[in-house]
Amino acid sequence: MIRAPFEVGPFIGQDEGQHFDRKSLFEGPEGQKRPRDRRSVRDQVAEYVAAFANAEGGVLLLGIEDDGSATGHRYPADAVRAILDTPRARLRPPQPEGFLVEHAGVELLVFDVPISDVPVQVDGDGFPLRIGDKTVQASESQIQSLKFRGLVESWESRPSRMALADLDPALLARAKAGSGLGTISDEEYLLKRKLADRRGRDVALRRGAELLFASDGPDHPNAGVRIFRVVGAERRLGAEHNVEERPRIEGNLGQVLPAVFAAVDGLVRRPSRLVGNRFRAVPEYPEFSWKEAILNAVAHRDYTTEGRTTEVWFFDDRLEVTNPGGLVPDVALEDLLSLRRVHVSRNPRTVRALVDLGFMRDQGEGIPRMFAEMEGLFLPAPVLDPSPREFRITLRNTPTLTAEDRSFVASLGDEELTDLDFRALLEAHRHGRIDNARMRQISGLDTLGASQLLRRLRDRELLTLHPAGSASFYELGPTVRSRSKSRARPLAGLPAEEQLELPTEEVAERGELTESSAADRGELTPDRGELTPDRGELTPDRGELTPDRGELTGGSGADRGELAADRGDLEDVPPSVREFLGSLGPRPRRDRLRQAILRLTELRAWKPPELAGLLGLADAAKLVERHLSPMVTEGLLERTHPENLRHPEQAYRARKDDPAASRDKEDDDDAR
Structure with a gap:
């Protein structure tokens, strides 16, 4: 073997x-x-x-x-x-x-x-x-x-004039360890990552290898990063020149990225900001968001453009990260703004090695999480600005909270709330209601996790459930509403720009939030509904599940609640099975979905709408067609009324006998 x-x-x-x-x-x-x-x-x-x-x-x-x-x-x-x-x-x-x-x-x-x-x-x-x-x-x-x-x-694919001896062995060792290939030679690693090619008995490097690992930096005049600080909100020239350039950061990417992160971290201010319903000293930009903007710029820039470099610009009200090269042709701005996971790389060899080195995460989640992190600190959504020659990401530091929001926060007093608890309550305050789908959107939770959070707030009487089948929603509880009205009052105090810098203790004593400008007030999330992200280029594999898993469309009124969890059906489900259901995600693969069905039907018989609710599926009929009926045919499930497939009480349970033995025999023959 x-x-x-x-x-x-x-x-x-x-x-x-x-x-x-x-x-x-x-x-x-x-x-x-x-x-x-x-x-x-x-x-x-x-x-x-x-x-x-x-x-x-x-x-x-x-x-x-x-x-x-x-x-x-x-x-x-x-x-x-x-x-x-x-x-x-x-x-x-x-x-x-x-x-x-x-x-x-x-x-x-x-x-x-x-x-x-x-x-x-x-x-x-x-x-x-x-x-x-x-x-x-x-x-x-x-x-x-x-x-x-x-x-x-790509530039990274071009032949390099450097040799293996010109590369940093410590960085190569780190990349090999991160890839699980710590015992192979440097030469073998570079060949595996297509950063080198065999030329007879020798190994010829590609330029991606020198970009990543060259001890003295790559043979490229602008492969590093430049950082600028602007005094004010706009750049000025001549006698009003207000731009300070920090020392240019150069070298291989293994050296450049830590140095850039350290320099930017030193320039990011830490004002008092609302986190949950408490004030804390936090960075003016979420760390993940600005690091992701820099990583994207370095990893996906067009290195064939040698006259420009990646740039980070600090303004009083925003942070801009630009890199040479527009969007890769197979990615449209609508794809990114739709917050779908998109992964098409101009420099695939470099990206893979940056993952090995531990700089980049491996989930294709960068842009969606950047938006979520900004929204979580009540900051405007990132602005993505592509042009044919460059790509710019702008992060703004002016909070989106309004005077009415601030009054609502004051009304919550000393309630012990997590960040997500508070975001749910603020959403219900701003829009009069919140449902499972919106909770998923603002939190990143799956259907089951969002339902559990909303139910916990209901149990604390902070929210009130309005059951309406597939249109179920929550409103603020009577106590919260009455407190909010009693605390409504004009705010007095410092201007917004001074509140931004208040010490945590002083802001907490005032019971006030940092005030945004009129232009920045409004909704927590910009409306991007006009975009049409579906361009028909890549279609999801195995699309048996509808993307929105929050609501049922079939069954009686009793069966069509927002989630089975809201009807108490999870009370007799063991914690291990609940945890497994919570790990399914928005589009589970068939094998994991069927494993969840088996776990549930081992407990008792379930009607299709009940199973659909627990699994977070949008259509009980499709669940029967695509999963339950085939699993009956395969001998994994049985119907409670097999003599009448349309019986109104039809339910499904796991078979007591195990057909796996006969299947294994067939698979043994097939494997041979």
């Missing part, structure tokens, strides 16, 4: 993302786990390996649970061999086979997937592409276009 030097340690606690995914090789409820269907495992391996190869490469680990625990497998040797050989047997062109590693006393199946120079197809099943932590279906021409620009035309 194939074994290779590979350290799984860096991946055990890592979130799934652009370059990493993990899967369990078991299914079924706790205490009754059984090996997954081998054919479905091979199908999954083919899909994920092709998707990684068509993007920037990646690692697929099989034998790891969602909580990071290593459980390995219980397959015979011939079945394991068939799974490991899937990339060679099922993909066109064939990709490197997988290998085994031992970890925590069990065997894991590992697929270390390199970037492919050409589109990779699953035999008879299309061209998958990895975007963030999802797999989508793309066309061969789309992938070919991405490959040509990223792997052929």
Whole structure:
């Protein structure tokens, strides 16, 4: 059996993302786990390996649970061999086979997937592409276009005049350790990441290798970062010149990025701001947001433009980060503003190595999280400004809170609230109501998590539920409303620009919030509903679930509540199953969704609308068609009224007998 030097340690606690995914090789409820269907495992391996190869490469680990625990497998040797050989047997062109590693006393199946120079197809099943932590279906021409620009035309792909001895061995060691390849040579790592090529017995570097690792910096006049501080809100010239340039930061990216982060952190002010319903000294811009803006600029800039560099501009009221090169042709501004996860890179080799070095997260979540972080501190949404020659991200530091908001906060007094609790209450105050869908939008929670938060506030009588089937919503509770009205009063005190800098204690004593300018007052989130993000270029793979998982459309009035959790149906569900439901996310894959169905139906029989509510699905009829009925056919579920499929009390429960043994026998034959 194939074994290779590979350290799984860096991946055990890592979130799934652009370059990493993990899967369990078991299914079924706790205490009754059984090996997954081998054919479905091979199908999954083919899909994920092709998707990684068509993007920037990646690692697929099989034998790891969602909580990071290593459980390995219980397959015979011939079945394991068939799974490991899937990339060679099922993909066109064939990709490197997988290998085994031992970890925590069990065997894991590992697929270390390199970037492919050409589109990779699953035999008879299309061209998958990895975007963030999802797999989508793309066309061969789309992938070919991405490959040509990223792997052929980009500056990082050009031959370098440097040699291996010119690179920083410590940085290379750090990148290898972060990639799980700490035991291989520097030369092998660079070849795997396509930062070098074999030329007979020698290795020829590409310019991406010098950009990342050159000891004395890359052979590029403007590969670093420049930082400017402007006194005021606008740049002035001549006698009124008000721009101070900080020392230019140059070197390889492993040196540049920490130095830039340290310099910017020293320039960010820390005024007292509202966090939850308390004032604290916090940065004027969320740390994640400004770091993400800089990382995006450095990683995705057009390095063929050698006359300009990445720039960071500090103004009194905003922070601007610009980089040479507009949007990659396959990404539109609407894609970014829709807050969908988008991952198309101008410099795919560089991005992959920056992940290995620990600078970039691996989830394709940068822009969406940047918006959420700004909104969480009641700051205006980031402004994304692409042009043919450059891309600019602007972060503004003037809070969006209004005088009415400030009065509402004062009315909450000493209520113990988390940040998300407060955001839910403020939303209900501003708009008169809040529902599950809006809570998900402003918090990043999934359907179940949003419902649990709103129910907790209801139980504390801070919110009141108005059950209305699929239109259920919450309003502020009577006590909160009465307190808010009694505290409504004109605000006195310092101007906004002075309030911004008040010490935390002084602001808390005044019971006042920093005042925004009239231009910046208004809604917490800008209205972006006019954008049409669906451009038809990439369609989600396996779109069996509708994106909005918050409401049911079928069943009686009793069955159509905002969530089953709001009807008390979770009370008899064990905590472990609740936790699993909460981990599904907005678009769970079929195997995880069916695992959740099995866990629930092991407890008791459920009607389709009840199951749909617990799973956060929008259509109970589609749940029956796409999952419940096929699972009955496969022998996993049974109907409570099998003689009458349209029985009004029809429900589904897990079968007591286990059909897995006969399936395993068929899979053994298939594996051979």
